Amino acid sequence: MVGREVGVSMTSTGTEASAAGWDEARLSEQFDATIAKDQRIEPRDWMPDGYRRTLIRQIAQHAHSEIIGMQPEGDWITRAPSLRRKAILFAKVQDEAGHGLYLYSAAETLGADRAELTDALIEGRQKYSSIFNYPTPTFADVGVIGWFVDGAAICNQVPLCRCSYGPYARAMVRVCKEESFHQRQGYELLLTMMRGTDGQRAMVQDAVDRWWWPSLMMFGPPDDDSPNSARSMAWKIKRHSNDELRQRFVDMTVPQAEKLGVTLPDPELSWNEERGHHDFGTPDWSELQRVISGDGPRNVERVSRRRAAHEEGAWVREAATAHAAKQAARTQETARTQKTEGAAA
Amino acid sequence: MTQDWPLYEVFVRGKRGLNHVHVGSLHAADDAMALTHARDLYTRRNEGVSIWVVRSEHIAASTRDEKDPFFAPSADKVYRHPTFYDIPEDVPHI
Amino acid sequence: MSDDHVYLSLAEGHDDSDARWAFGTGFEDPLHGVDQTVPEGTDSAQLAAFCLALGDDALVSAQRLAQWCTAAPELEEEVALANIGLDLLGQTRLLYARAGQVDGTGRGEDAYAYFRDADDFRNVRLAELPNGDFAFSITRLLVLSSWRLALFERLATTASDPVLAAIAAKGVKELAYHRQYAAEWVVRLGDGTEESQRRTRDALAAIAPYVDELFADDGELRTEVLAVLRQVTDAAGLVLPEVAPVPGHGRDGDRTEHLAPLLAELQSVARAHPEATW
Numbered sequence: 001m002v003g004r005e006v007g008v009s010m011t012s013t014g015t016e017a018s019a020a021g022w023d024e025a026r027l028s029e030q031f032d033a034t035i036a037k038d039q040r041i042e043p044r045d046w047m048p049d050g051y052r053r054t055l056i057r058q059i060a061q062h063a064h065s066e067i068i069g070m071q072p073e074g075d076w077i078t079r080a081p082s083l084r085r086k087a088i089l090f091a092k093v094q095d096e097a098g099h100g101l102y103l104y105s106a107a108e109t110l111g112a113d114r115a116e117l118t119d120a121l122i123e124g125r126q127k128y129s130s131i132f133n134y135p136t137p138t139f140a141d142v143g144v145i146g147w148f149v150d151g152a153a154i155c156n157q158v159p160l161c162r163c164s165y166g167p168y169a170r171a172m173v174r175v176c177k178e179e180s181f182h183q184r185q186g187y188e189l190l191l192t193m194m195r196g197t198d199g200q201r202a203m204v205q206d207a208v209d210r211w212w213w214p215s216l217m218m219f220g221p222p223d224d225d226s227p228n229s230a231r232s233m234a235w236k237i238k239r240h241s242n243d244e245l246r247q248r249f250v251d252m253t254v255p256q257a258e259k260l261g262v263t264l265p266d267p268e269l270s271w272n273e274e275r276g277h278h279d280f281g282t283p284d285w286s287e288l289q290r291v292i293s294g295d296g297p298r299n300v301e302r303v304s305r306r307r308a309a310h311e312e313g314a315w316v317r318e319a320a321t322a323h324a325a326k327q328a329a330r331t332q333e334t335a336r337t338q339k340t341e342g343a344a345a
Numbered sequence: 346m347t348q349d350w351p352l353y354e355v356f357v358r359g360k361r362g363l364n365h366v367h368v369g370s371l372h373a374a375d376d377a378m379a380l381t382h383a384r385d386l387y388t389r390r391n392e393g394v395s396i397w398v399v400r401s402e403h404i405a406a407s408t409r410d411e412k413d414p415f416f417a418p419s420a421d422k423v424y425r426h427p428t429f430y431d432i433p434e435d436v437p438h439i
Numbered sequence: 440m441s442d443d444h445v446y447l448s449l450a451e452g453h454d455d456s457d458a459r460w461a462f463g464t465g466f467e468d469p470l471h472g473v474d475q476t477v478p479e480g481t482d483s484a485q486l487a488a489f490c491l492a493l494g495d496d497a498l499v500s501a502q503r504l505a506q507w508c509t510a511a512p513e514l515e516e517e518v519a520l521a522n523i524g525l526d527l528l529g530q531t532r533l534l535y536a537r538a539g540q541v542d543g544t545g546r547g548e549d550a551y552a553y554f555r556d557a558d559d560f561r562n563v564r565l566a567e568l569p570n571g572d573f574a575f576s577i578t579r580l581l582v583l584s585s586w587r588l589a590l591f592e593r594l595a596t597t598a599s600d601p602v603l604a605a606i607a608a609k610g611v612k613e614l615a616y617h618r619q620y621a622a623e624w625v626v627r628l629g630d631g632t633e634e635s636q637r638r639t640r641d642a643l644a645a646i647a648p649y650v651d652e653l654f655a656d657d658g659e660l661r662t663e664v665l666a667v668l669r670q671v672t673d674a675a676g677l678v679l680p681e682v683a684p685v686p687g688h689g690r691d692g693d694r695t696e697h698l699a700p701l702l703a704e705l706q707s708v709a710r711a712h713p714e715a716t717w
Contacts, residue, residue: 044406067514074508081709082549082717083535087528090505094521097514098386104514105370108352114372139708139717171369178390189717197715305509313512315638316573319631320374321349326630327375350513371515377623382515385522 035236040166043109051235054228055165056112057126058237063103064121064128068302070096072136073145081139088185089142095182099175106167122307130288131218133296134211140193140203141211146186147256148215154179155249156219164236187256194261208257209265216280217288219246225285250278351400353379357387358395365397373398469533469609473601477541481599487542488561490603491551492690493590494534495562498552499698500583501527502705503570512573519620523580526613533606540602553709557699564689565649567698574628574638579646581621585667586653588614589660622671629675636676643672643679651684 027046034041041047074093080086104114120126131149136142157179160172193200220226220242232238240248250269257264268281290296350372356365368387373379379398388396477483504524511517535548565583570576591614594607628635654661665679672679687693709717 070517071509077505077508078502078704079708080717081553081712081715083528083532083552085717086505087525087532090508090521090525090528093508094389094518094525097517097521098389101371101386101514101518102369108370167369174368192716196717197712199712200715309510309512312510313516313573315632315634316512316516316628317350317374319635320378320627322631322635323627324375372513373515374627378515381519381620381623385518386515389518389522 035164038162038164038236040169041164042166050231051237052110054232054235055168055237056107056110058232059103059107059110059168060112060117060120061127061129063100063107063117064126065132066096066100066103067121068128068132068306069149070100071302071305072132072134072298073142075136076139076142079139080142085142085189092146092182092185095178099178102171102174103168106165106171109167110165118310122303122310124294124303127292128302129218130291130296131214132302133291133299134214135298138203138207140190140200140207143186143189143193143204144207144211146183147190148211148253149218150179150183150186151253152215152218152245152249154183155245155252159239159245162236162239168237187260190260190262204260205262208262212265213283213287214291216246216249216283217285217291219243219249221285221288247277250280254278350374351402353383353398354401354404355379355383355387356397356399357383360394365395370401470602470605473605475540475602478599478601483541483543486600486603487538490534490538490541492561494531494538494551495560496566496583496587497527497531497534498705499560499562499566499701500580501525501531502701503566503576506570507576523617523620526610526617530606530610530613533609537600537602537606541600549709553706554713557694557702558692560694560698560702561690561692562698563649563652564685564693564695565646565653567689567695567701568645568649569697571642571645572638574635575642575645577621577624577628578639578642580617581625581671582646582650582653582668584614584617584621586660586664588618589664589667593660618667625671626675629672629677639675640677643677644682647680647682648685650679652688652690655688655690 028048031041031045031047031051034045041051070093073089073096077086077090077093080089104117107117108114117126121128131152136145154176157172157176161169161176163169163172190204193204223229223241223243226242229238229241233241254264254269254271266281268279270279272279291299294300351374352370353373354370355368357368358365371379371382371386373382376398380396383396383398477486501524504520504527507520508517511520531552532548535551538551539546539548563583565579568575568579588611591607591610595604595611598604598607625639628639630636654664668679709715
């Protein structure tokens with residue numbers, strides 16, 4: 001939480017509220033009114049426990065996704081085939097670490113603790129976006145991830161810039177502004193490759209064929225299978241349904257694919273004049289289920305890499321803490337000595 | 346465990362003449378590390394001329410339930426807002 | 440949902456004159472206005488070789504830093520190490536570009552990075568050693584950045600080539616930050632726990648034989664840099680041991696067995712598609 005409340009002890013929401021003479025019904029009304037007016041709920045505001053818990057879980061999973069998402073592309077920094085691409089990719093992956101940090105920071109304003117969230121990720125109690133459980137076997141995958149995965153993330157994140165919880169909305173604004181370069185760099189790489197050698201063009205088409213369906217699955221199960229969505233929408237921590245966002249992504253991406261000269265691997269993809277949208281095939285939802293429940297191609301690797309970094313880094317973090325404590329003690333000792341000498345003088 | 350690295354709040358002044366603004370938080374073992382991390386995390390794109398970091402526990406905040414009396418509703422003191430005053434468009438520098 | 444381009448909807452409800460979000464596209468060109476002609480009396484071949492060697496140092500160092508990605512001891516360090524790696528990569532590109540202009544071949548930065556073999560590289564050997572643990576990497580960073588900073592400070596004012604001087608001037612600001620970051624960490628680790636102390640002592644011992652090579656026969660440079668390092672090691676409660684240097688010299692083409700595998704990885708994709716543009 002940001003700051004400690006002066007004069008009031010940190011007790012549960014209900015106790016504080018009644019101590020101050022406000023009853024829960026009144027507070028709940030205020031909360032609902034704030035949301036209805038499209039205004040922000042801030043860390044110090046009263047909020048229903050369900051709202052707090054849902055937000056912590058959603059923000060944490062978003063943060064975990066950024067951190068885990070560093071891995072599939074991070075692997076390619078050392079092998080990027082030009083210095084310019086190397087720098088771009090290094091900067092992009094660095095941004096992802098930064099995004100994870102902004103989001104953990106937002107979750108902490110709700111009373112979560114980053115170390116506990118990290119444990120939850122490593123122990124499999126909290127999830128991250130299923131898309132990062134797929135492998136990146138070629139450099140073209142870097143381009144396609146930028147185009148599809150960052151594209152899908154942007155579809156999801158831009159509406160969240162108006163979500164009801166202030167710190168999350170503000171984190172999203174910062175993330176979106178930085179992410180504008182992420183999608184563009186991916187697409188630009190693909191443009192370059194598609195104008196290049198036969199080998200490069202084949203690499204791009206192959207990557208597109210592998211990433212298209214998983215990217216559609218990023219938006220989650222169909223609306224009918226998303227029981228929690230309604231409540232999140234009422235609280236304005238979800239602004240559009242899974243299917244709405246998925247449709248939006250398809251409509252955006254089809255013309256981009258045409259410009260690129262690649263085919264999207266869906267024979268049912270076609271413009272529907274009546275609806276004003278593209279019709280598309282049904283993703284294999286059983287695959288999404290499998291990947292979410294831990295059975296994707298890279299689930300084990302992603303989590304163990306995060307665990308290894310965290311565990312191997314423990315001695316470093318401990319050393320920093322120990323040094324800080326020693327410094328504080330030395331400073332106190334010096335102050336005490338000076339005081340004594342001053343008194344004696 | 347990172348819970349041994351305390352939480353710091355970060356404030357950045359974007360350019361001369363502006364106030365420091367709260368941009369987020371981070372974990373660091375000491376003040377020097379907090380400043381370094383804040384510079385890397387929040388001013389990577391040259392977004393600041395000055396950074397303040399403060400241990401979160403050192404921030405005293407108003408209580409959420411004092412909201413109404415503590416923050417006088419601006420609705421009845423509209424004269425504090427410039428839009429309250431209707432000034433013809435051709436008056437310069439105002 | 441707005442039918443506009445997704446990014447346009449970001450502007451809704453956000454005051455874009457807020458100077459916190461000063462992104463924009465106005466990047467400074469560090470070589471803007473610098474005369475690119477090689478000055479009279481400067482040995483072009485020597486200048487090119489020197490730029491190349493300094494570029495090799497930076498490229499190899501940046502590669503080692505990139506290998507910490509997703510393995511750093513804390514997320515904040517991920518961001519910090521990437522920052523340093525990106526700075527060095529930037530220096531690499533400027534230095535390689537200068538070498539290409541001056542050596543008469545007109546080669547671009549990628550020709551030097553991807554299509555030279557280990558035998559042609561002229562980096563100092565300290566840069567190519569494997570990352571080891573965090574203590575080793577950060578202590579190595581301290582030594583290399585302290586040395587490079589001192590070198591660049593000299594070049595910024597005394598290099599006869601104005602382009603090299605400009606590159607060095609830009610690098611000085613970056614390297615000062617790298618050195619400060621590394622120094623703070625070496626002190627933390629040296630002072631921290633018994634384990635961190637032991638690891639840092641081991642790091643200093645492993646690095647010591649490669650230090651001499653940095654200074655060639657520049658006694659003044661050696662004195663200055665060793666004094667800086669001693670300040671840090673004193674604060675850390677440790678010592679950089681005086682040991683016999685490894686025979687040979689990275690600048691003469693002597694290598695450890697570590698550079699070849701590093702380059703094999705770095706160059707793998709580029710060499711698999713030698714005619715390709717990326």
